[in-house]
Amino acid sequence: xxxxxxxxxxxxxxxxxxxxxxxxxxxxxxxxxxxxxxxxxxxxxxxxxxxxxxxxxxxxxxxxxxxxxxxxxxxxxxxxxxxxxxxxxxxxxxxxxxxxxxxxxxxxxxxxxxxxxxxxxxxxxxxxxxxxxxxxxxxxxxxxxxxxxxxxxxxxxxxxxxxxxxxxxxxxxxxxxxxxxxxxxxxxxxxxxxxxxxxxxxxxxxxxxxxxxxxxxxxxxxxxxxxxxxxxxxxxxxxxxxxxxxxxxxxxxxxxxxxxxxxxxxxxxxxxxxxxxxxxxxxxxxxxxxxxxxxxxxxxxxxxxxxxxxxxxxxxxxxxxxxx
Amino acid sequence: xxxxxxxxxxxxxxxxxxxxxxxxxxxxxxxxxxxxxxxxxxxxxxxxxxxxxxxxxxxxxxxxxxxxxxxxxxxxxxxxxxxxxxxxxxxxxxxxxxxxxxxxxxxxxxxxxxxxxxxxxxxxxxxxxxxxxxxxxxxxxxxxxxxxxxxxxxxxxxxxxxxxxxxxxxxxxxxxxxxxxxxxxxxxxxxxxxxxxxxxxxxxxxxxxxxxxxxxxxxxxxxxxxxxxxxxxxxxxxxxxxxxxxxxxxxxxxxxxxxxxxxxxxxxxxxxxxxxxxxxxxxxxxxxxxxxxxxxxxxxxxxxxxxxxxxxxxxx
Ligand SMILES: Cc1ncc(C[n+]2csc(CCOP(=O)(O)OP(=O)(O)O)c2C)c(N)n1
Ligand SMILES: [Mg+2]
Numbered sequence: 001x002x003x004x005x006x007x008x009x010x011x012x013x014x015x016x017x018x019x020x021x022x023x024x025x026x027x028x029x030x031x032x033x034x035x036x037x038x039x040x041x042x043x044x045x046x047x048x049x050x051x052x053x054x055x056x057x058x059x060x061x062x063x064x065x066x067x068x069x070x071x072x073x074x075x076x077x078x079x080x081x082x083x084x085x086x087x088x089x090x091x092x093x094x095x096x097x098x099x100x101x102x103x104x105x106x107x108x109x110x111x112x113x114x115x116x117x118x119x120x121x122x123x124x125x126x127x128x129x130x131x132x133x134x135x136x137x138x139x140x141x142x143x144x145x146x147x148x149x150x151x152x153x154x155x156x157x158x159x160x161x162x163x164x165x166x167x168x169x170x171x172x173x174x175x176x177x178x179x180x181x182x183x184x185x186x187x188x189x190x191x192x193x194x195x196x197x198x199x200x201x202x203x204x205x206x207x208x209x210x211x212x213x214x215x216x217x218x219x220x221x222x223x224x225x226x227x228x229x230x231x232x233x234x235x236x237x238x239x240x241x242x243x244x245x246x247x248x249x250x251x252x253x254x255x256x257x258x259x260x261x262x263x264x265x266x267x268x269x270x271x272x273x274x275x276x277x278x279x280x281x282x283x284x285x286x287x288x289x290x291x292x293x294x295x296x297x298x299x300x301x302x303x304x305x306x307x308x309x310x311x312x313x314x315x316x317x318x319x320x321x322x323x324x
Numbered sequence: 325x326x327x328x329x330x331x332x333x334x335x336x337x338x339x340x341x342x343x344x345x346x347x348x349x350x351x352x353x354x355x356x357x358x359x360x361x362x363x364x365x366x367x368x369x370x371x372x373x374x375x376x377x378x379x380x381x382x383x384x385x386x387x388x389x390x391x392x393x394x395x396x397x398x399x400x401x402x403x404x405x406x407x408x409x410x411x412x413x414x415x416x417x418x419x420x421x422x423x424x425x426x427x428x429x430x431x432x433x434x435x436x437x438x439x440x441x442x443x444x445x446x447x448x449x450x451x452x453x454x455x456x457x458x459x460x461x462x463x464x465x466x467x468x469x470x471x472x473x474x475x476x477x478x479x480x481x482x483x484x485x486x487x488x489x490x491x492x493x494x495x496x497x498x499x500x501x502x503x504x505x506x507x508x509x510x511x512x513x514x515x516x517x518x519x520x521x522x523x524x525x526x527x528x529x530x531x532x533x534x535x536x537x538x539x540x541x542x543x544x545x546x547x548x549x550x551x552x553x554x555x556x557x558x559x560x561x562x563x564x565x566x567x568x569x570x571x572x573x574x575x576x577x578x579x580x581x582x583x584x585x586x587x588x589x590x591x592x593x594x595x596x597x598x599x600x601x602x603x604x605x606x607x608x609x610x611x612x613x614x615x616x617x618x619x620x621x622x623x624x625x626x627x628x629x630x631x632x633x634x635x636x637x638x639x640x
Contacts, residue, residue: 060385092422103424108388109417116413118376123385123393130367150409153378159374310419313481314424316460316510316556323594 001208002275009051009207013043013283015264018269018289019076023083024065032083036097036244039067041237045170045264046071048210048231049138052218058106058137060117062169063098064236065110068140074102076288077295086289093302108137113150113174115139118167122154125163125227135221137165144175146188158227159195161247166217167192170204171230176240179250179297192229204232205263227290235260261299325357325493326500327467328434330395332356334504336364342478344430345370345379346396355430355493357396375555380409380431382415387427388596392478392548395429397498402489411457413481426481426612432474435464436487437528437577438613439494447613447620449527449577451487452584455555457632460484460509462553465492465530467500469552480509489577491528492581498531512558514565518545521555521571521638524562525611527549529575530626536630537624544638559591568594570599573633574606575625581609 002210020040026032039046041290043063050059050071055086061068070153073088080101082089089095090102098112108124111117121139128135145151146169160228173180192199198220202213217228237260239245252256270278302309329352333590336342344360350371352358359370370380376397397403403410414427438447454461460472460482464470470488476486492498516529516537517521523546530550545556549565566572572592574636576585592602605625613620634640 090422091420094422095420099420101421101424103388103421109367109386109412109421109425113408113412116408118384119381119409120413121389122378123387124389125385127386127389127391150377150381151374153375154382156373156375157378157382193400308419310421310423311458312460313418313423313428314492316482318458318556319559322491 001211005075006208006269006273007277007281009211009272009279010266011285012047012071012268013207013269014285015076015288016046016070017079019292020066021071022289023080023295024238024242024245028246031098033085033315034096035241035243036066036083037064037241038210038236038238039064040203041174041260042126042170043067043232044183044207045168045204045212045232045234046140046227048207049168051211051216052214053104053136053138054062056110056130056135058121059137060097060108060121060137061110062140062142063112063114064142065098065100069101069107069110072105072107074105074107077292078102078206079298080292080296084296085138087303088296088297088299091121115145115151117141118151118154119157121165122158122163125158125165126161127266129164134216135164136221138168139165140168140170143171143180143184143188144176144178145268155192155197155227157193162224162226163222163228164224166214166221167227167313169227169229169257170234171231172234172236174252189231197227197229197230199231201231203232205265207265207267207269235262253321325434326472328356328488329358329473332360333363335475336360336368337479341390342392342394343368343386343394344394345371345372345383347372347374347398349396354396354398354434355389376405380406380486381413383429384409384414384427385600387429388417388425390423392428393430393431394432394478396432396434399446400433401445401448403433403540406596409412409460410483412456413447415457428481429483430477431483431485433487435490435493437489437491438620439490440617441615443615444612449487449587451485451542451554452582454485455521455584456582460553461487461508461555463474463489464526464552465500465527465529468503468505469507469513471503473552475506476509480559480615483625487527489527498544502566507552509553510525510556511553512549512551512561513551514547514561514581516546516548518547519567520544520569521548521573521634522549522565522569523630523634524572524574526530526554526576526584529577532625532630533575536627536634540631540634542582543640544634546634562588563596566596566598570597571637572598572602573637574602574604575629575630576604577625578608579607579609579611580604589616600637603637
């Protein structure tokens, strides 16, 4: 991998990290309402995978979606503007953290329902295949989603119809508090093989390894060889979501958290690039996020009278809650 | 059934983005889908495995990419299985994305309501649930409306559910006139004019209401409103009718609790000029249709109950 490529991966991971750290603070401070599911720790997965995609490829994302959306090229200013519920957000303040997505970049929604993206992605992959210009779909989901029937049904559809879709399972070993071994019989990758898919496992803390194996699998998809599955072993450095973080609720063994933090993918790649390069990129990324915060905080709020705007793409008269 | 089959042929011929998916659609097991595979090929007619949840969201994904999928469900109750995929996914994408995408999918339930002899799990009319959730929902009561509404549903940029009542699909009492008119969504139809009482009749009960109105015609003058689209409901049409007659009876195949009839009666009570309390003829609360024919018939609304409700409202 060239140094330029490594620098690009580092920059992208650092952007997500900086963005998420800022968001976590803002969520805990109540500036971002509701909660966020921070992607911190898992950056190598989104960045490694998306480094193998073009603007014309598609992804489906999850409740822990900021990393996927940024790695796919979304503007951090508009992502943060969405989290602050403003009109400058991708979803004009109608989606928030779990649904924030710039559809123009081929992001077919970030989804608040675990396991929901795989079937949507399969439908998109079917259309991509019919178009015949080798676009592919990547569907991200966590280890918890492997217990959702609809996702397993989607694997089957993708396999029987030989769809150009890569299923990426981010195995961070927990679904909220549920440990992997308490929730998943067998292994994620072996299950995928059962559907006749090519399945690989990779160290999800090594961005270059993720990029390399994704490259191979995506190539297969582009060549019409059907769906593939990639299980990335990874870890979230913070709590499941910001509210649990705020309450100080942590279900995991503190030593385990420390051990995984020592494997920080950003630090690992930074060490290869050297302090000077790292300092320069970090500085630039910090500037980008400062600017995003400034932009989002000054963005206009939607008008309450428009609360049900966009409910339908076509027309339908909607009656108000009170009629006098 | 013929009317719906003709509608699908016409819409697939008119727009190559329309595709059809579902179980056994290739052979046209339900009748509605016959002849489509030979005509349009495997690129546009997809026989799916028995994965309702995945193929419903598959339709959402395809729709987000510009296609207009029509998804057939073999049983009306399969809608329960895909409530998440329709209500929580397809329906919410437009608003949640701030209008970035539309999801023009049509959910076709060709066989809603009791099929006489199919018992507990094949006999529901779940259209009120979808209407309550805000899904555009049509329940045609005549072949011409089935044709025209189905075509409008496919063309609409939002998810639309089409419930064709089994009682009509299996019946030959109302022949398919071969009409080829598009019927817009959200427009009710006044099937019979009268000044004494308004009957709102949904789906197969349009026929029931016409029969009852005729049998009472020497004594009362009944107006019949067929909403055709149950959501969004044509309140203006109903308002005009009820403000004229002052009396309202609804006949609808939903359960009593929170069914479509409940909403119509509540709206009339809040907003219309009534001279008598409005009434509903519907299924009992929480109905499960039993197998034995006499028990099945005891629970679904019919002409005698409608007659009684009309008589009570008019104090005949
Ligand atoms: C179908 C569904 N069930 C439950 C929830 C509540 N929930 C949100 S995230 C989550 C855990 C998801 O775990 P996983 O898929 O491993 O993703 P991770 O949070 O670890 O990234 C749960 C249970 C949900 N959003 N959707
Ligand atoms: Mg997990």
